[in-house]
Amino acid sequence: MKKTAFLITAIVLAAGVLISCSGSNAGRVNQASAESETTPTEVTATGTPTPSPSPSPSPTPSAIPTPTPIPVKELSDFDPKDFFKDAVFCGDSLLHHFRFRAGPSVKPEIFGDRNTSEWLTIGSYCVRIAVKDVKTLYPGDQACCPKYRGKRVNLWEAIPETGKTRVIMFFGPNDIGITLVDGFIDNYKALIEHIKETTPNAKFYILSITPMRKDMQFIGRLCNDNIHKANERLKEMCDENGWTYVDVESELCDANGDLILFKNGKAISDGTNVHLTSDGYEFWNSQLEKLAREELQKEYYEGFK
Structure with missing residues (x-):
């Protein structure tokens, strides 16, 4: 009887434990279920996809104009008369004689009509006189100045009146025997500076000094050694200042640097110390x-720059 009662009690206790465990597990399940329902689901953030750029259309190449080629002109295509019609010649008796012995008076195919160029030339003219104001000179020196429109003139006053801008100059034989080479060059520069003040667009062409006869030199002063030195300095002066040096000496010299007397059977010297014949x-x-x-060709191509 007692055993039976003990078994019943044990069964009842075991049943209670099972019920308690069952309720506890059910609570956990219900709680987990509730948490599952109330806790938001974590969403992994993903960026908005960036669209791939569409390729830019290739620009349509614009038509590049083909430069017009500059028409080529040879030296022979230019007429020297077009150069000399804008020229004024300034200088001493060698340049003065050139006008009538070989220049415009006898070579119109080169220089044009003899009245096209202007001439401010006279015998015994020199830069040591030309650089001074004619009004301040002694009468003897005034007589060595050229006339323009009937009166003795300063080159820097007469040149702008001519309207010419190509200034062709020949000086030297009447200078270097007195002022020697250094004084000659200094006076030449000063004279050109005077002219530039009144004719700022002038272009200068400096002729070299022609040599003397060997038997008529004044050794140490007016002689071929000093003439050659002066020509070297003239070229340096032109190179330094953008002026044009014109060689009218080299073909008239013999092997010793003296004036040749004959060439191809023709007389070159007119019998004086420095002056030339028409053939000279x-x-x-x-x-x-x-x-x-050459100057016309250079100016032609400069016009395309």
């Missing part, structure tokens, strides 16, 4: 014609 001036003609064509 032919080298001047060829050099000045060459100068004119």
